[in-house]
Amino acid sequence: MGYTIAEKILLKHSGQKSIRPGEFIQAKVDVALANDITAPLAISEFKKSGFKKVFSKDKIVLVPDHFAPAKDLKSANQCKILADFAKEQGIKNYFEIGCMGIEHALLPEKGIVLPGDLVIGADSHTCTYGALGAYATGMGSTDLARAYIDGKCWLKVPASVKFIYKGKLNKWVGGKDLILYTIGQIGVDGALYKVMEFSGPVIRKLGMDDRFSMSNMAIEAGARAGLIEPDEKTKKYVAGFKRKPKFYYSDKDASYEKIYEWDVTKLEPQVSCPHLPSNTKPVSSLKNIKIDQAVIGSCTNGRISDLRIAASLLKGKKVARGVKLIVFPATQKIYLQAVKEGLAEIFVSSGGVFSTPTCGPCLGGHMGILADGEVAIATTNRNFLGRMGSPKSFVYLSNPAVAAASAITGRITHPDKIK
Amino acid sequence: MVIKGKVHKFSDDINTDDIIAAKYLVSTDAQELGKHCMETINPTFSQAVSPGDIIVAGNNFGCGSSREHAPLAIKGCGVSAVIAKSFAAIFFRNAINIGLPFLESADVDKINNGDIVEIDLATGVISNLTQSKLYKTQAFPNFLQEIVESGGLINWVKKSTKSQ
Numbered sequence: 130m131g132y133t134i135a136e137k138i139l140l141k142h143s144g145q146k147s148i149r150p151g152e153f154i155q156a157k158v159d160v161a162l163a164n165d166i167t168a169p170l171a172i173s174e175f176k177k178s179g180f181k182k183v184f185s186k187d188k189i190v191l192v193p194d195h196f197a198p199a200k201d202l203k204s205a206n207q208c209k210i211l212a213d214f215a216k217e218q219g220i221k222n223y224f225e226i227g228c229m230g231i232e233h234a235l236l237p238e239k240g241i242v243l244p245g246d247l248v249i250g251a252d253s254h255t256c257t258y259g260a261l262g263a264y265a266t267g268m269g270s271t272d273l274a275r276a277y278i279d280g281k282c283w284l285k286v287p288a289s290v291k292f293i294y295k296g297k298l299n300k301w302v303g304g305k306d307l308i309l310y311t312i313g314q315i316g317v318d319g320a321l322y323k324v325m326e327f328s329g330p331v332i333r334k335l336g337m338d339d340r341f342s343m344s345n346m347a348i349e350a351g352a353r354a355g356l357i358e359p360d361e362k363t364k365k366y367v368a369g370f371k372r373k374p375k376f377y378y379s380d381k382d383a384s385y386e387k388i389y390e391w392d393v394t395k396l397e398p399q400v401s402c403p404h405l406p407s408n409t410k411p412v413s414s415l416k417n418i419k420i421d422q423a424v425i426g427s428c429t430n431g432r433i434s435d436l437r438i439a440a441s442l443l444k445g446k447k448v449a450r451g452v453k454l455i456v457f458p459a460t461q462k463i464y465l466q467a468v469k470e471g472l473a474e475i476f477v478s479s480g481g482v483f484s485t486p487t488c489g490p491c492l493g494g495h496m497g498i499l500a501d502g503e504v505a506i507a508t509t510n511r512n513f514l515g516r517m518g519s520p521k522s523f524v525y526l527s528n529p530a531v532a533a534a535s536a537i538t539g540r541i542t543h544p545d546k547i548k
Numbered sequence: 549m550v551i552k553g554k555v556h557k558f559s560d561d562i563n564t565d566d567i568i569a570a571k572y573l574v575s576t577d578a579q580e581l582g583k584h585c586m587e588t589i590n591p592t593f594s595q596a597v598s599p600g601d602i603i604v605a606g607n608n609f610g611c612g613s614s615r616e617h618a619p620l621a622i623k624g625c626g627v628s629a630v631i632a633k634s635f636a637a638i639f640f641r642n643a644i645n646i647g648l649p650f651l652e653s654a655d656v657d658k659i660n661n662g663d664i665v666e667i668d669l670a671t672g673v674i675s676n677l678t679q680s681k682l683y684k685t686q687a688f689p690n691f692l693q694e695i696v697e698s699g700g701l702i703n704w705v706k707k708s709t710k711s712q
Contacts, residue, residue, distance in 0.1 A: 167615065173576065178706065267638050275645075275701050283641075283695075
């Protein structure tokens, strides 16, 4: 029996001769990531352990992005723990604001994560890098502290589930809609402890930004990772980075616990309604849902192609009276690109806010907390009760086109309706 | 190890934002986090918990974020163990790594809010003292038991580095 791409990467990093789903392995990590919420715990566990030096200065990545730029004194102190630790240990990949970005957009952009890598991150959306053909998975702070000590992590090898998307995508439908649809079909624990492997002709046509959006939300179905086999687009994306990628592909006789196959030709933009990412509905079925805020950005949809789509709708238009539009590009590079292309001007002219990169609004941290009773449409990844602020607020998840169209009309709107 | 306490019941898909909202993640102190445990869905939860109490929940407990603050908050508010039909994967490993006792049980629906239950972690047997019933669960695989017996992941690593 052959191996899936995920199993091949885990096998390589375990140093074993063979592996099988359900088995516990100790694997060497290529990248160990943490942010300003999770790193302070990891660093304090590392220090308590009595070990003095981290296992590698190159493989540890620290990104203060959640409450940064520091939203208050406590957050400032947390961010400082990362800065001090990076300095003390000589950690190369520490990103202060100014060169910072939302971690899951920043690491691929900088070539820090590459195809074939085993990446662990104390952030659940670490699964984003699966889009590159890497095994990337979210863990906790203590897992990170352990990796700081010996460069390894423990894993129970997950079984894989394959998703094949066939047909041709409609205008305004992209990776975000495919993943919202998928979660809607299988539920928030539909891939619990599994690897999701996204494949089929529709995936091959998706650009890298759309692929990142898909892999990013694998965790929302309970999955450990969400992988896409590399192709020419992947190779082009990683060409020129210093470290060399390793390309793995699933064997023809690889074993999958389940295979889903969908024709997505008729799929329209999807919206996940409060309070679970699996409450997915086609946008045109939502009638007269008034919004107070539209949020475009995050590790799910804060990349340049997301901003281009939003700007194409907002150009020459005004945000509806009473609606707050917040656009936050995911990295400094994307921010600068948006300025150069005139996208930033479109957002600001339309009456929106164009923010520095931060995770802030997505997790109800800062930069746009929802008040009691407020409704938001957001291109983020979670709509749990109280996720973006008040426990009495409501979050609808969508792609950037739906969020932009809704900002213009003040109601959840199909982008086709914007003329 | 035997744990005895009063049951606080929760539904399916209790997420980490429910367990501890992001606004409180400016602290890593378990006691401080514990004051706000489950606040979003039950604002008086932390006051209702007596030390040793047990959370009993449905499927996919702890889904969402990787924040280890979630099992820390549960420990910090005095809860001694969690029983659920299933656990989200990151919560599962965090609980193992920091030594929060938990069990997966298919019999969760038979346990009522307020029941007094006793858990024997070595045998995986849950005794519902209120209803005089026993529920059997699967014991942890050997590797996970090793971590638990070492007192958490970091101690396990220390031991295994020494023995090499």
